[in-house]
Amino acid sequence: MNRIISVVLLALCGAALAPTVRAQTETASLAIPVLSLTFSPNYVAADKGFWRDQGLEVKFSSIPGVGATNAVLAGSVDFTNTAASAFMRALARGQKLVAIGNTLERVQIELVLSKTFLQGRAFDPQAPVEARAKALKGAKIAVDAPNSIVHGYIRYAAKKAGLDPDRDVTITPMAPPAMIAAMRTGQIDGLAMSRPWPSMMRQEGVGVTVLSSPQGDFPELNPFNYNLIVTRPGFCEAKPSVCRKLMAGFNQALGFMHENQAETLAILGKRFDKTDPAMVKDAFDGVLAGTPRTAQVQEIGFTHAQDYMVNAGIMQADEVLKSFTGIYSNDYVK
Numbered sequence: 515m516n517r518i519i520s521v522v523l524l525a526l527c528g529a530a531l532a533p534t535v536r537a538q539t540e541t542a543s544l545a546i547p548v549l550s551l552t553f554s555p556n557y558v559a560a561d562k563g564f565w566r567d568q569g570l571e572v573k574f575s576s577i578p579g580v581g582a583t584n585a586v587l588a589g590s591v592d593f594t595n596t597a598a599s600a601f602m603r604a605l606a607r608g609q610k611l612v613a614i615g616n617t618l619e620r621v622q623i624e625l626v627l628s629k630t631f632l633q634g635r636a637f638d639p640q641a642p643v644e645a646r647a648k649a650l651k652g653a654k655i656a657v658d659a660p661n662s663i664v665h666g667y668i669r670y671a672a673k674k675a676g677l678d679p680d681r682d683v684t685i686t687p688m689a690p691p692a693m694i695a696a697m698r699t700g701q702i703d704g705l706a707m708s709r710p711w712p713s714m715m716r717q718e719g720v721g722v723t724v725l726s727s728p729q730g731d732f733p734e735l736n737p738f739n740y741n742l743i744v745t746r747p748g749f750c751e752a753k754p755s756v757c758r759k760l761m762a763g764f765n766q767a768l769g770f771m772h773e774n775q776a777e778t779l780a781i782l783g784k785r786f787d788k789t790d791p792a793m794v795k796d797a798f799d800g801v802l803a804g805t806p807r808t809a810q811v812q813e814i815g816f817t818h819a820q821d822y823m824v825n826a827g828i829m830q831a832d833e834v835l836k837s838f839t840g841i842y843s844n845d846y847v848k
Contacts, residue, residue, distance in 0.1 A: 538569045539569050539570070539571060540569060540570050540571070540753070540755060540756050540759065541570070541571045541572075541573065542570060542571070542572050542573070542592045542593065542756050542759075542760055543572070543573045543574075543575055543591040543592045543593070544556065544572055544573070544574055544575070544591065544592065544593045544594065544595075544760075545574075545575045545576075545577040545581075545582035545585050545586065545591040545593070545594040545595075546574055546575070546576055546577070546582065546594070546595065547577065547578060547579055547580075547581075547582040547583075547594065547595065547596070548578060548579070549576070549786075550708065551708075551709065551710070551782060551786070551794070551797040551798055551801050552595075552618065552622055552708060552740075552741055552801060553595055553741070554767075554771065554778070554782060554798065554801050554805075555617040555741075555764055555767040555768055555771065555805070555809075556574070556595070556767075557781060557782060557785050558767040558770055558771060558778055558781055558782075559572075559763040559764055559766065559767035560572060560574070561781045561784075561785075562766075562767070562770060562781070564762075564763040564766040564767055564770075565759065565760065565763035567763075568759040568762050568763055569759060570756065570759035570760060570763065572760065572763070575591055577591070577594075579659070580600065582594040582595075582596070583596055583600065583601075583604060583609075583611070583744070586611065586744065586745060586746060587609055587610070587611070587746065589746065592745055592749060592756070593743055593744065593745050593760065594743075594744055595617075595741050595742065595743060595744075596741075596742055596744055597663050597739070597740050597741065597742065597819070598613075598738065598739035598740065598742060598815060598816055598819035598820075599663045599666065599819050599822065599823050599828070599829075600662075600663065601613060601739075601742055601744060601841075602816065602819060602820055602823070602829070602835060602841075603823070603828075603829060603833070605835065605841060606829070606833035606834075606835065607833075610746065610747050611744045611745070611746065611747070611841075612744065612745060612746070612747050612749075612750075612840070612841060612842060612843060613739070613742040613743065613744045613811055613841065613842040613843075614743055614744070614745060614750060614757055614760075614761060614811075614842070614843055614844075614845075614846050614847070615742070615743040615760075615761050615764055615809035615810070615811060615844075615846070615847055616739045616740075616741060616742050616743070616806070616809060616810070616811045616812070616815065617741045617743070617764060617767075617768060617805065617806070617809050618740040618741035618801065618804050618805060618806075619736065619737035619738060619739070619740065619804050619805075619806050619812070619815060620727060620728065620735075620736055620737070620738060620740060620803060620804025621663075621667070621727040621728075621732065621735055621736075621738050621740055621804075621822075622708040622709070622727065622728055622740060622800060622801065622804065623663070623664055623667045623706055623707065623708055623727055624706070624707070624708070624709065624712040624723060624725065624726040624727070624728065624729075624800075625650075625655070625667070625668070625671065625704060625705075625706045625712070625723075625724045625725040625726075626697075626704055626705060626712045626715045626716060626721035626722060626723055626724065627649055627653060627703055627704035627721060627722055627724050628697060628700070628703055628704060628715075628720055628721055628722075629719070629720065629721070629722055630700060631653060631703040631704065632649065632722060635649060637649050637722075637724075639722065639723070639724075643671075643674060643725065643731050643732065644674050644675050644676075645675075646724050646725060647671040647672065647674050647675035647677075647724070647725060648675040648676075648677065649724050650668065650671060650672050650675065650677060650682065650683050650724075651675075651677055651682045651683070652682065652683075653683055653684070653703040653704055654684040654686055654701075654702050654703045654704075655668055655683060655684065655685055655686065655702065655703065655704050655705065655706055656686050656687070656688050656692075656693040656696060656697070656702045656704070656705040656706070656707075657685055657686070657687055657705075657706050657707075658687065658688075658689070658690065658707065659687050660685070660687055661828045662828075663828075664706050664707060664708075665685060665687075665706075665826075665828065666822065666823060666826035666827075666828040667706055667725075667727075667826070668683060668685065668706050669826040669827050669828065670732070670822060670825055670826040671725055671732075673825060673826070673827075674732075679827065686702055690705075690707055690711045693705040693707065693711060694711060694714055694715070697715055697720060697721065698718075698720060704721065704724070705721075708797075708800075709728070709793070709796055709797035709800050709801075710789060710790075710793035710794070710796060710797045712726075713793050713796045713797065714793060717790075717792070717793070728799075728800030728801075728803055728804065729800075729803075734818070735818050735822055736804075736818070737806075737812050737814060737815045737818065738815055738818050738819055738822070739811060739812070739815035739816060739819055740804065742811070742842075743760070743761070743764065743809070745757070750843070750845075750846055754846070757846040758846045760846070761809055761846045761847045764809045765808055765809055765847065768805060768806060768807055768808065768809060769807060771802060771805055772802070772805065772807065775798075775802070778798070779791075779794065779795055779798060782794055782798060808847065809847050810844050810847045811842045811843075811844055811847075813838050813842075816835075816838045816841070816842075817838075820834060820835065
């Protein structure tokens with residue numbers, strides 16, 4: 515009889531506790547601007563169940579480009595990823611956002627020029643950055659969009675080389691797959707983008723690396739808040755546990771990426787199953803080099819991003835933020 519009573523009591527306790535456990539699971543939505551290994555921590559946190567273990571269900575939404583940020587502003591999603599350059603330009607234009615974490619501290623852009631274009635030019639791949647950047651003169655370069663962080667990279671490099679970015683370089687915006695096709699056929703002389711697109715041109719023997727921030731070029735830009743997690747002002751104050759759980763999952767993912775690289779590559783390989791595994795590894799190596807151990811936001815990362823944009827001519831002097839107070843918080847990373 516005592517055993518029966520105990521079983522009944524345990525069953526009743528379980529029934530009473532079940533709603534409490536379910537109530538602890540919260541939900542959040544996260545917009546991803548493009549399918550890219552730049553967002554490796556997102557995929558690792560989801561596929562390893564780090565958010566689920568925290569009691570948070572995160573739903574991904576694929577919303578291209580600036581649309582992801584606009585979705586946060588409109589309240590249709592809770593969070594998105596964005597580089598400090600786009601984030602700060604939005605703030606300068608009166609769009610209210612706040613960053614609560616950062617998962618990448620190094621610019622991920624590379625510039626490759628075609629071997630055909632470089633023929634007859636005195637290009638030395640071991641020369642200082644300023645000398646290598648002179649190879650841009652007269653080149654037709656594909657970038658993702660006008661005045662994007664990628665376009666800014668070409669302008670920044672051209673100025674470093676003493677070139678006029680508006681007269682000495684021709685910029686052609688196009689989607690990354692179109693860049694590859696255009697470079698193969700000689701319609702463009704080079705492309706600037708994050709991996710794996712530059713890696714494809716190297717692997718095929720079509721392109722030569724001229725500049726690579728993943729490999730350490732332009733160290734004056736490090737650290738750079740390259741992959742901020744942003745939301746609307748007031749959201750985390752209203753839902754602090756959601757923000758804490760989200761950032762706890764990101765922190766777990768960052769540590770896992772450093773300590774379990776083979777398993778991380780397996781996870782990413784499933785996400786990018788149409789991409790050559792060698793290209794996935796190449797891109798991951800570049801991402802890992804700029805991946806911090808914690809998602810805390812560094813204020814100097816905003817300083818470097820703002821200097822970059824001004825020097826690249828994609829942010830005007832009157833748009834410069836005099837203070838970064840209130841645009842970020844590390845309260846939820848602890």
